[in-house]
Amino acid sequence: MIQHSELTNDGGVLHNVLADNGHGPIRLIPTRAEPQLRQRRPERKATGLPAVVNSFKYAISEAGIVRGTLPLLQLNQKDGFDCPGCAWPDPDGKRSAFDFCENGAKAVAHESDSRRITADFFAQYSVAELSTYSDYWLEQQGRLTEPMVLRAGATHYQPIPWGEAFDMIATSLNSQRSPDEASFYTSGKAVNEAAFAYQLFARQFGTNNLPDCSNMCHESSGAALTNTLGFGKGTVTLEDLENAELIFVVGQNPGTNHPRQLTALQHAKRKGAKIIAVNPLPEAGLISFMNPQETLGMLGVGTKLADLFLQVKINGDVPLFKGILKTLVERDDVQPGAAINWGFVHKYTTNIDDLRNSVRQAPWEDLEQLSGVSRAQMSLAADWVCETERIVICWCLGVTQHQNGAGNVQELVNLLLLRGAMGMPGAGACCVRGHSNVQGDRTMGVWERPAPEFLDRLRDAFQFEPPRRHGLDAQRTAKAMHRGRIKTFISLGGNYLMALSDTQFTADALQRVELTVRIGTKLNRADLVTGEQALLLPCLGRTEIDFRSIHNVVQEQFTSTENSMGVVQWSRGRFTPASSLLLGETEIVCRIAAAALGAKATVDWLAWGQNYDYIRAGIAKVIPGCAHYNRDVRKPGGFYLPNPPRERKFPTATGKALFTVNPAPERKLEPNQLLLTTIRSHDQFNTTIYGLHDRYRGLHNTRRVVLVNAADLRQLGLIAQQKVNVTSHFAGQTRTAYQFTVVEYPIPAGCAAMYYPEANVLAPIDATDMVSNCPAFKSLVITLAATPA
Numbered sequence: 023m024i025q026h027s028e029l030t031n032d033g034g035v036l037h038n039v040l041a042d043n044g045h046g047p048i049r050l051i052p053t054r055a056e057p058q059l060r061q062r063r064p065e066r067k068a069t070g071l072p073a074v075v076n077s078f079k080y081a082i083s084e085a086g087i088v089r090g091t092l093p094l095l096q097l098n099q100k101d102g103f104d105c106p107g108c109a110w111p112d113p114d115g116k117r118s119a120f121d122f123c124e125n126g127a128k129a130v131a132h133e134s135d136s137r138r139i140t141a142d143f144f145a146q147y148s149v150a151e152l153s154t155y156s157d158y159w160l161e162q163q164g165r166l167t168e169p170m171v172l173r174a175g176a177t178h179y180q181p182i183p184w185g186e187a188f189d190m191i192a193t194s195l196n197s198q199r200s201p202d203e204a205s206f207y208t209s210g211k212a213v214n215e216a217a218f219a220y221q222l223f224a225r226q227f228g229t230n231n232l233p234d235c236s237n238m239c240h241e242s243s244g245a246a247l248t249n250t251l252g253f254g255k256g257t258v259t260l261e262d263l264e265n266a267e268l269i270f271v272v273g274q275n276p277g278t279n280h281p282r283q284l285t286a287l288q289h290a291k292r293k294g295a296k297i298i299a300v301n302p303l304p305e306a307g308l309i310s311f312m313n314p315q316e317t318l319g320m321l322g323v324g325t326k327l328a329d330l331f332l333q334v335k336i337n338g339d340v341p342l343f344k345g346i347l348k349t350l351v352e353r354d355d356v357q358p359g360a361a362i363n364w365g366f367v368h369k370y371t372t373n374i375d376d377l378r379n380s381v382r383q384a385p386w387e388d389l390e391q392l393s394g395v396s397r398a399q400m401s402l403a404a405d406w407v408c409e410t411e412r413i414v415i416c417w418c419l420g421v422t423q424h425q426n427g428a429g430n431v432q433e434l435v436n437l438l439l440l441r442g443a444m445g446m447p448g449a450g451a452c453c454v455r456g457h458s459n460v461q462g463d464r465t466m467g468v469w470e471r472p473a474p475e476f477l478d479r480l481r482d483a484f485q486f487e488p489p490r491r492h493g494l495d496a497q498r499t500a501k502a503m504h505r506g507r508i509k510t511f512i513s514l515g516g517n518y519l520m521a522l523s524d525t526q527f528t529a530d531a532l533q534r535v536e537l538t539v540r541i542g543t544k545l546n547r548a549d550l551v552t553g554e555q556a557l558l559l560p561c562l563g564r565t566e567i568d569f570r571s572i573h574n575v576v577q578e579q580f581t582s583t584e585n586s587m588g589v590v591q592w593s594r595g596r597f598t599p600a601s602s603l604l605l606g607e608t609e610i611v612c613r614i615a616a617a618a619l620g621a622k623a624t625v626d627w628l629a630w631g632q633n634y635d636y637i638r639a640g641i642a643k644v645i646p647g648c649a650h651y652n653r654d655v656r657k658p659g660g661f662y663l664p665n666p667p668r669e670r671k672f673p674t675a676t677g678k679a680l681f682t683v684n685p686a687p688e689r690k691l692e693p694n695q696l697l698l699t700t701i702r703s704h705d706q707f708n709t710t711i712y713g714l715h716d717r718y719r720g721l722h723n724t725r726r727v728v729l730v731n732a733a734d735l736r737q738l739g740l741i742a743q744q745k746v747n748v749t750s751h752f753a754g755q756t757r758t759a760y761q762f763t764v765v766e767y768p769i770p771a772g773c774a775a776m777y778y779p780e781a782n783v784l785a786p787i788d789a790t791d792m793v794s795n796c797p798a799f800k801s802l803v804i805t806l807a808a809t810p811a
């Protein structure tokens with residue numbers, strides 16, 4: 023039985039130790055000593071030669087030179103594999119042989135790792151010992167090579183044959199009282215074929231418990247876009263972005279997280295576009311960019327990117343955009359048509375008067391004070407907005423991960439609609455997705471709240487009655503685990519433990535599950551903080567060849583993905599698998615389904631796992647726009663999925679796009695409290711840490727830092743580089759992260775930043791967006807306390 027965890031001091035590291043659920047004392051926080059911080063001046067430019075050098079350095083160190091550089095040349099080519107990094111699209115036309123970026127290169131090299139984790143490794147280290155190492159160290163141990171099991175009461179993982187592993191999952195699933203005691207998590211790397219099979223399996227098993235990483239990522243965008251445009255995705259193509267005359271980049275750090283977006287911004291800029299960056303941090307990529315694809319960029323000659331940098335306070339985006347909208351409405355009141363595109367508004371939208379009245383009433387003082395941006399700057403942005411309708415707004419997590427995340431996105435939509443910047447070339451909403459196939463997974467039906475029409479199509483295509491009751495999202499799943507309501511938990515990729523909020527709570531929750539299963543390529547902490555029993559099932563990466571034997575003939579299988587702009591494309595691995603025992607994740611899903619469903623199955627799961635054309639034929643029957651999936655996906659460059667707003671069709675209840683009124687968040691901070699945002703360093707992919715350097719921000723050697731403004735440091739009586747404990751405050755509860763180094767950084771006063779996932783212990787499980795339930799990872803109230811010397 024689980025006891026409460028307690029605070030201990032392990033080799034000088036203070037933290038809560040998890041209760042022993044039979045596998046030994048598991049550490050949630052690594053206890054090995056960390057190097058000291060080294061701080062340099064933040065860089066003013068992104069990429070260029072250092073980026074190319076860094077990516078090759080990383081490729082060489084991880085993968086060995088030959089295996090390291092060859093995959094880089096295959097990246098995002100029309101006959102190569104889809105980059106396992108971010109979801110930024112590839113150009114439709116000719117592609118440069120070097121169309122990769124530093125961080126895409128790191129993602130590929132990390133997967134092409136020449137190191138291996140074998141059964142010997144697990145015999146050598148107990149799970150308790152592994153848990154004393156950092157997350158960085160765990161992923162650096164190399165690729166997983168064979169299926170492993172952690173049995174009840176065992177201290178070590180042991181090898182298990184694939185067949186037995188599938189039977190173990192089937193037994194666990196079929197012993198539950200209700201299918202809703204099972205949960206099927208998906209991380210956004212899963213390819214379309216795996217995702218479609220997975221959701222069909224979960225629903226044939228009888229549950230809509232399909233939480234995914236999107237619940238913690240762009241859930242707010244999906245909710246807001248569906249509410250306002252009737253369609254939950256962005257509306258632009260890459261060409262639109264390059265043809266825009268005004269581009270906003272809001273709450274996004276493209277230099278690190280979507281480096282190829284900088285090339286598109288540079289192209290737009292050369293055609294005369296203006297760029298406005300909205301961010302509390304002066305991110306290098308937003309300020310200036312050196313294109314590594316061009317000689318001048320290589321030599322260090324950069325393009326100045328942002329024409330205007332609006333250094334908004336954390337969660338100050340609604341007041342900022344309301345200020346811009348207010349300026350537009352007031353100008354239009356004086357001279358109708360000067361700022362509002364009335365032709366578009368009358369024909370395609372509803373609710374304009376509510377919007378106009380609400381912004382007229384908003385006091386300037388409040389808007390300036392809450393946003394931290396002056397009225398003069400808002401007015402300058404409004405001048406540029408009035409000059410053109412070819413406006414694109416790009417956004418990512420700085421917008422979505424707040425208690426009013428959906429409201430933030432809706433406020434951006436208001437601006438686009440007011441100008442009619444929708445469904446015309448060079449204009450629209452550019453919702454920049456994260457994981458390389460997170461958008462595709464949703465298209466394929468991985469969602470805990472499926473539309474009734476979708477379930478009807480599944481029913482008709484596969485002759486079964488899908489469950490209608492909505493399932494649990496990622497956050498609600500942890501709460502259900504805590505109450506003992508989830509008994510079997512399967513993760514298709516990802517790192518649910520470290521990605522979700524409230525690490526301690528989530529860890530306690532996972533330890534109450536009977537069987538946790540993870541399908542993955544590398545070891546992470548989620549494999550150490552497990553249920554009573556755990557399976558670790560290693561799979562092929564996207565860069566590797568997926569061979570199948572069909573009727574004794576060996577055939578190569580390919581898979582497909584969808585990028586941020588709705589283009590579906592095939593992806594073919596090129597490299598010898600890391601181990602002969604690996605299976606493709608699609609096949610793993612199908613074989614679990616075959617074992618678990620038995621006679622209940624209405625498709626031939628084993629055949630689906632052998633030949634993905636069968637799965638694609640299934641996709642064709644169910645997913646809109648995919649009627650000829652097997653044919654279209656084989657076209658070079660792929661095909662576009664339908665996107666109604668691009669044609670000015672808005673499938674809302676009224677058939678029109680909706681203006682919304684989004685109140686500015688009101689949060690009264692007490693003296694000494696700061697508002698914390700959590701961000702990615704330049705050297706990580708989500709919970710996968712590639713290294714300990716955040717080059718552009720000038721922070722080296724450690725990730726356990728808190729970035730604070732100089733004035734706040736003085737006022738709090740702290741000295742830069744001092745060690746502090748960070749406490750978050752929410753609904754009368756506190757959570758503490760111990761021994762972080764405080765860093766002086768040019769962030770607005772009253773704001774602070776820490777790295778994800780180290781900061782997730784501070785994020786309350788209940789602090790989520792009011793509409794979408796996306797965790798408010800980017801507005802946490804904290805205080806800092808110097809640690810006793």
Ligand SMILES: Nc1nc2c(c(=O)[nH]1)N[C@H]1C(S)=C(S)[C@@H](COP(=O)(O)OP(=O)(O)OC[C@H]3O[C@@H](n4cnc5c(=O)[nH]c(N)nc54)[C@H](O)[C@@H]3O)O[C@H]1N2
Nearest residue numbers: 108125273274275279336337418419420456457702707708
């Ligand atoms: N190399 C690399 N690429 C990645 C990832 C990765 O970890 N590494 N992750 C992938 C995934 S899954 C995703 S979802 C994306 C994430 O891509 P981003 O959203 O760019 O990721 P974050 O580092 O979380 O950065 C958020 C940005 O928002 C700013 N910000 C924080 N709070 C606020 C706010 O209140 N208002 C505004 N306006 N800005 C704010 C931060 O300063 C930061 O610049 O990247 C994807 N690509």
Ligand SMILES: Nc1nc2c(c(=O)[nH]1)N[C@H]1C(S)=C(S)[C@@H](COP(=O)(O)OP(=O)(O)OC[C@H]3O[C@@H](n4cnc5c(=O)[nH]c(N)nc54)[C@H](O)[C@@H]3O)O[C@H]1N2
Nearest residue numbers: 209235239515516517521541542543544700708709778799
């Ligand atoms: N505080 C805070 N928390 C956040 C965020 C934040 O900004 N702040 N961002 C949130 C966001 S946007 C997201 S998307 C989530 C990310 O949440 P997840 O998607 O759950 O986490 P990842 O870190 O991307 O998963 C890494 C693991 O995926 C496995 N993996 C890698 N490649 C493959 C593959 O090809 N197949 C399979 N099956 N497995 C593979 C490896 O084992 C690796 O250890 O985190 C969220 N959490």
Ligand SMILES: [Mo]
Nearest residue numbers: 239240456457
């Ligand atoms: Mo994400």
